[in-house]
Amino acid sequence: MNSHESWDRIVAAASAPASVADPRDVLRAAVALGLDLGPTVLGCSLTELTEAGGRTPAFANRLSMTLDQAQYDAGAGPCLSAASTGAVQQVGSVAEVPEYGEFAATAGRHGVHSSLSIPLPRVRRPTALNFYASGPGGLATDRALATADLLARCVGALLPGPGPEEPVPAVELAGARRRRERLEQARQLLMTSAGLGPQEAFDALVRRSRQERRSLFQVVEDLLTGSAAGRAGTQ
Amino acid sequence: VTDGPGLSLLDGMVRSGMTYDELWVGQLALGGEVGRLEVEAYVLGLLVADQHRHDLLAQALNERFIDRGEDHLVGYWAAAPTESGQ
Numbered sequence: 001m002n003s004h005e006s007w008d009r010i011v012a013a014a015s016a017p018a019s020v021a022d023p024r025d026v027l028r029a030a031v032a033l034g035l036d037l038g039p040t041v042l043g044c045s046l047t048e049l050t051e052a053g054g055r056t057p058a059f060a061n062r063l064s065m066t067l068d069q070a071q072y073d074a075g076a077g078p079c080l081s082a083a084s085t086g087a088v089q090q091v092g093s094v095a096e097v098p099e100y101g102e103f104a105a106t107a108g109r110h111g112v113h114s115s116l117s118i119p120l121p122r123v124r125r126p127t128a129l130n131f132y133a134s135g136p137g138g139l140a141t142d143r144a145l146a147t148a149d150l151l152a153r154c155v156g157a158l159l160p161g162p163g164p165e166e167p168v169p170a171v172e173l174a175g176a177r178r179r180r181e182r183l184e185q186a187r188q189l190l191m192t193s194a195g196l197g198p199q200e201a202f203d204a205l206v207r208r209s210r211q212e213r214r215s216l217f218q219v220v221e222d223l224l225t226g227s228a229a230g231r232a233g234t235q
Numbered sequence: 236v237t238d239g240p241g242l243s244l245l246d247g248m249v250r251s252g253m254t255y256d257e258l259w260v261g262q263l264a265l266g267g268e269v270g271r272l273e274v275e276a277y278v279l280g281l282l283v284a285d286q287h288r289h290d291l292l293a294q295a296l297n298e299r300f301i302d303r304g305e306d307h308l309v310g311y312w313a314a315a316p317t318e319s320g321q
Contacts, residue, residue: 007281012279153272177264213307216294
């Protein structure tokens with residue numbers, strides 16, 4: 001399974017977590033995918049805080065487990081900090097954080113010098129998704145951070161908890177549905193009047209929007225209100 | 236709509252200042268069926284959008300640029316759909 005296929009599986013599972021037969025298997029796939037975050041990434045794991053301390057329910061490789069355990073044993077480290085505080089812990093050089101000394105020693109022995117731990121939102125137990133890297137470069141780009149954040153939210157959706165919040169106010173969704181209905185009416189009109197297929201009709205509307213540097217929805221309204229200007233140039 | 240030049244979805248996202256929620260609603264208004272997390276994955280190039288999905292997301296971003304008096308800055312479908320450039 002390549003990276004795109006893995007993402008497809010994980011995003012689909014996170015979008016409909018109730019339909020996932022084996023969430024642990026998807027979690028394992030998710031932390032394995034974490035290794036693709038960048039060429040310097042050497043480990044990825046999930047840290048969960050329990051009454052007994054930290055535990056790692058999923059890890060990409062033995063190194064990831066070793067690094068997590070070093071933090072649990074020391075009672076300090078970025079994975080514990082992220083899970084307990086709910087704040088992202090991005091450490092460019094673990095050796096430069098005095099309170100992470102024991103973790104830094106273990107990490108250094110394995111060639112790991114930087115880390116990124118992202119707390120998971122809206123899960124029952126404090127949890128963080130961790131990335132361990134040989135250098136800060138692979139974890140510091142905007143795209144890497146955005147990708148790590150998305151993976152963390154996908155993982156969070158698969159864990160017990162209240163689930164993600166409704167992302168968009170109902171009034172905005174209602175407005176979008178109204179525009180969608182108008183667009184569909186315009187598309188049907190073009191399909192009927194000009195014999196276009198669904199994609200061709202959409203493309204015709206987009207083309208006119210581009211030619212006139214106007215909103216596609218303005219083009220739609222012109223077409224539906226029957227103005228001569230609206231019908232011209234859209235076929 | 237097959238010409239390619241223009242901003243990638245990711246560059247368009249950055250330049251527009253849109254949030255992913257806004258983009259998701261934008262593609263919904265345009266007839267899209269893509270889920271909230273999927274939108275993000277397509278923009279980041281983690282999933283590969285087909286022509287229809289790519290053009291929906293491009294148009295949703297371009298609607299924002301048009302609202303601001305700019306042109307259609309995000310490129311529509313071309314035969315190189317990966318957004319990450321990888």
